[in-house]
Amino acid sequence: xxxxxxxxxxxxxxxxxxxxxxLSQLRAKLxxxxxxxxTPLSNDWQYxxxxxxxxxxxxxWQNGFDWxxxxxMLNSKLxxxxxxxxxxxxxxxxIHFVHQRSKRANAIPLLFCHGWPGSxxxxxxxxxxxxxxxxxxxxxxxxIAPSLPGFGFSSAPTKPGFGxxxxxxxxxxxxxxxGYMIYATQGGDWGFSITRFLGIEYxxxxxxxxxxxxxxxxxxxxxxxxxxxxxxxxPLGEKEKKGLERTKWFYDxxxxxxxxxxxxxxxxxxxxxxxxxxxxxxxxxxLHDWTDDYPWTDDEILTWTSIYWFSEAxxxxxxxxxxxxxxxxxxxxxxxxxxxxxxxxxxxxxxxxSPKLYGRTLGPVVFEAVHEEGGHFAAYEKPELLVGDLxxxxxxxNKSLDLELVFWR
Numbered sequence: 001x002x003x004x005x006x007x008x009x010x011x012x013x014x015x016x017x018x019x020x021x022x023l024s025q026l027r028a029k030l031x032x033x034x035x036x037x038x039t040p041l042s043n044d045w046q047y048x049x050x051x052x053x054x055x056x057x058x059x060x061w062q063n064g065f066d067w068x069x070x071x072x073m074l075n076s077k078l079x080x081x082x083x084x085x086x087x088x089x090x091x092x093x094x095i096h097f098v099h100q101r102s103k104r105a106n107a108i109p110l111l112f113c114h115g116w117p118g119s120x121x122x123x124x125x126x127x128x129x130x131x132x133x134x135x136x137x138x139x140x141x142x143x144i145a146p147s148l149p150g151f152g153f154s155s156a157p158t159k160p161g162f163g164x165x166x167x168x169x170x171x172x173x174x175x176x177x178x179g180y181m182i183y184a185t186q187g188g189d190w191g192f193s194i195t196r197f198l199g200i201e202y203x204x205x206x207x208x209x210x211x212x213x214x215x216x217x218x219x220x221x222x223x224x225x226x227x228x229x230x231x232x233x234x235p236l237g238e239k240e241k242k243g244l245e246r247t248k249w250f251y252d253x254x255x256x257x258x259x260x261x262x263x264x265x266x267x268x269x270x271x272x273x274x275x276x277x278x279x280x281x282x283x284x285x286x287l288h289d290w291t292d293d294y295p296w297t298d299d300e301i302l303t304w305t306s307i308y309w310f311s312e313a314x315x316x317x318x319x320x321x322x323x324x325x326x327x328x329x330x331x332x333x334x335x336x337x338x339x340x341x342x343x344x345x346x347x348x349x350x351x352x353x354s355p356k357l358y359g360r361t362l363g364p365v366v367f368e369a370v371h372e373e374g375g376h377f378a379a380y381e382k383p384e385l386l387v388g389d390l391x392x393x394x395x396x397x398n399k400s401l402d403l404e405l406v407f408w409r
Contacts, residue, residue, distance in 0.1 A: 010083055010084060010177075011081045011082075011083045011177075011178075012081060012082050012083065013080070013081055014080040014081050014082045014096060014153065015075050015080065016071045016074055016075055016080070016153065017071070018067065018071065018310045022310060023067060026061075026276055026309065027062050029275070029276050029277075030058055030061055030062040030276060030277070031062060033058050033277045035051055035054070035055055036051060038051055038052065045288070048285065049281050049284055049285050049288070053284070054277065054280065054281055054284070056298070057280060057284065057298060057301060057302065058277055058280065060298050060302070061276070061280070061302050061305075065298070065299065065302045067306055070299065070303045070306070074121065074124075074303075077124060077127070078098045078100075078120070078121075078123070078124065078127070079098060079099055079100055080096065080097070080098055080099075080120075080153075081096075081097055081098075081099055082094055082095065082096050082097070082153070082154075083095055083097075083174065083177060085170050085173050085174055085177070086173065087157075087162075087166055087169055087170050087173070088169065090157060090159055090161075090162060090166065091157070091158055091159065093149050093154065093155050093156075093157065093170060094154060094155040094312075095146055095147070095149070095154045095155075095170065095174055096120070096146065096147040096152055096153035096154045096312070097120070097144055097145060097146035097147065097174065098120050098123055098127070098143070098144070098145040098146075099142075099143070099144050099145075099178065100127050100131050100142070100143045101131070101142045102130075102131040102132065102140040102141060102142050103131075103132065103140075104140035106140070107131070107139075107140040107141055107142045108139055108140070108141050108142070108183075108184055108207070108394055109141070109142045109144065109175065109178075109180040109182070109183035109184065110130065110141040110142065110143050110144070110183065110184050110185070110186055110390075111144050111145075111146075111171060111175060111183055111184070111185045111186070111195070111198075112126075112143060112144065112145040112186050112187070112191070112379070113145075113146070113148070113171065113185065113186065113187035113190070113191030113194050113195050114145070114147075114148065114151070114187075114188075114189070114190070114191055115187075115188060115189020115190035115191050115192075115213075116151075116189060116190060116318055116319070116321070116322075117282075117283045117286050117287075117304065117308065117318075118189060118304075118377060118380075119147060119151060119152045119304070119307050119308075120145045120146065120147050120152055121303065121304065121307060121380075122145075122377060122379045122380050123143060123145040123379060124380070125379065125380060125383035126143075126379050126383045126386060126387050127143055127145075129383065129384070129387040130143050130387060130390065131143055133391070137395075137396065138391050138395060139390075139391055139394045139395050139396075141184075141390070141394075142180070144174070144175065144178065144180070144183075146171060146174060148167060148190065148194075148318075148321070149162065149166075149167065149170055150313055150317035150318050150320060150321065151311065151317070151318050152307055152311055152312070153311065153312045154312060154313075155312055155313055156312070156313035156317035156320070157320075160324070161324065162320075162324050163324050163325050163330070164193050164194060164197050164324075164325040164330060164333070165197055165201065165330065167190075167194045167197070167321070168194050168195075168197035168198045168200075168201055168202070169201070171194065171198065172198060172201070172202050172205065175205075181205060182204075182205050182206070182207055183205065183206065183207060184206070184207045184208050184209065184210070184394065185198055185199070185206060185208075185209045185210070186209070186210045186211075186212070186390065187209070187210075187211060187212075187213070188211065188212040188213035188350075188376065188377075188378060188379075189213055189376065190321060191213070192211050192213040192214075192215055193325065193333055195209050195211065196209070196211075196333055196337070196362070197330075197332075197333070199337055199339060199340035199363070200332055200337055200339075203337075203339030203340050204339075206339075206340045207401070208340060208341040208342065208343060208366065208393070208394070208401055209340050209341075209342055209343070210342075210343040210344075210345070210367070210389065210390055210393055211342065211343070211344055211345070211362075212345045212346075212347065212350075212378040212379075212386060212389075213350060213351070213352065213376070214344050214345075214346055214350075214352065214353075214354045214358070214359045214362075215334070215352045215354070216334060216354045216358040216359050216360075216361050216362050217334055217358060217361060218231065218357075218358055218361075219231045219357055219358070219360075219361055223335070223336065223361065224336060224360075224361045227357055227360055227361055230357060231357050234357060236355055239348070239370060240355040240356070242348065242353075243346065243348065243353030243354065243355065244353070244355070246348065246349065246350070246351075246353045247351070247352050247353055247354070250351045250352065254289060254290075254351065257282075257285075257286070258322065261319040261322040261323075262322040262323055262326050263323075265319055265320055265322060265323040266316075268282075268316075268319055269315075269316030269317075269319055269320070270316065272308075272315045272316060272319075273314050273315055273316040276305075276309055279305060279308060279309055279315050280301075280302075280305050283301075283304060283305050283308065284301055284305070287301060287304065287377075290349070290350075290351060290375055290376035290377070291349060291375035291376060291377060291381055292347070292348065292349035292373050292374050292375040292381060294375065294377075294380075294381045334361070334362070336361055336362065336363055337362065337363045338363060338364060339363075340363060341363070341364050341365075341366045341400065341401060342359075342362060342363045342364065342365045342366065342367075343365070343366060343367035343368070343389065343390075343393040344356075344359045344362075344365055344367070344368050344369070345368075345369045345371065345378065345385075345386065345389045346359075346368075346369070346370045346371065347371050347373070347374035347375055347376075347378050347381075347382070347385075348371065348372065348373065348374065348375075349373075349374065349375035349376070350374075350375055350376050350378075351376055356368060356370070366393070366398060366400035366401060367389070367392060367393035367398060367400075369385075369389045369392075371385055373385075
């Protein structure tokens with residue numbers, strides 16, 4: 001299926017195998033679920049998740065959903081491993097990761113970094129396309145997709161203060177332990193922030209970074225004077241105006257979850273740790289609102305949610321990233337960073353949809369794509385589009401990256 005990780009490191013093969021006891025406990029909790037009375041208000045997305053949807057999903061989760069089948073599928077399609085990572089001044093972490101090596105000798109190592117409420121499962125559709133392209137002229141990639149600390153089957157930090165710099169340090173050390181001294185990065189959501197800090201902290205190791213979540217500020221005279229002057233004479237296009245409308249919708253009507261997870265981390269954590277219905281509702285709302293009418297199946301929704309429910313540290317651990325990365329916040333995140341070249345892909349139903357000039361305030365942009373469709377989970381919603389962007393960015397035709405001497409030998 002795939003070669004094992006490079007020798008000389010403590011990498012253990014991993015198979016997902018949730019105990020029968022945990023499955024029984026989940027069904028018992030679902031059996032006790034109670035729901036509000038159904039009224040026109042309870043089944044209107046204007047008020048939040050419809051009760052009928054959650055009733056259907058809970059009933060199926062309890063009596064029809066086959067976790068063992070999903071477990072088998074994930075284990076067969078995603079080669080998984082664990083290893084111990086030492087993070088400076090903090091306790092060691094056990095990191096779970098997908099590692100699929102290409103057969104190509106000149107393949108580019110690519111670190112894929114997920115966010116919330118995503119997971120390593122987001123590489124499911126893009127993995128074969130990236131590692132084994134049909135056309136020899138297209139670049140191939142060795143793909144590494146970790147479960148972030150506190151997510152999925154990775155352990156969680158046990159001490160306060162594990163901020164965004166520590167996430168970056170952890171993933172960089174993982175890549176080094178795998179033998180990848182230089183590599184590319186790809187990220188959206190929290191993956192945007194973490195891959196940005198990989199470029200800030202380790203610019204000599206990052207070939208380039210591709211982002212499918214373009215969180216950026218408008219050009220300013222003090223920070224990016226040339227882009228600011230350009231913006232004065234460059235009117236926004238219709239797509240960019242719609243993107244700003246989408247961004248405004250997110251901050252006005254979709255940002256409350258972020259405020260709660262940032263400032264009431266333990267409160268939300270207790271809710272989603274004890275109640276599978278609470279966790280399902282919390283995640284399902286985001287899968288619905290953050291995608292471009294993606295036709296989620298019940299199996300997909302419940303698999304995404306189950307990965308959080310059965311996670312190594314519990315679902316509450318995943319929301320701590322919101323607190324730790326904002327107390328204190330690091331202003332370098334949105335500053336111009338010259339050391340790493342960037343590729344930016346914009347999807348119209350993402351949460352923040354920035355005009356092109358905004359994205360260029362982040363660093364030297366060598367690839368841009370503005371798509372007609374797609375949302376926040378680009379790798380899962382529109383895998384062909386995301387892979388196509390990566391192929392163009394890292395292919396022979398993009399002379400801006402100077403990969404000829406490193407990989408295209």
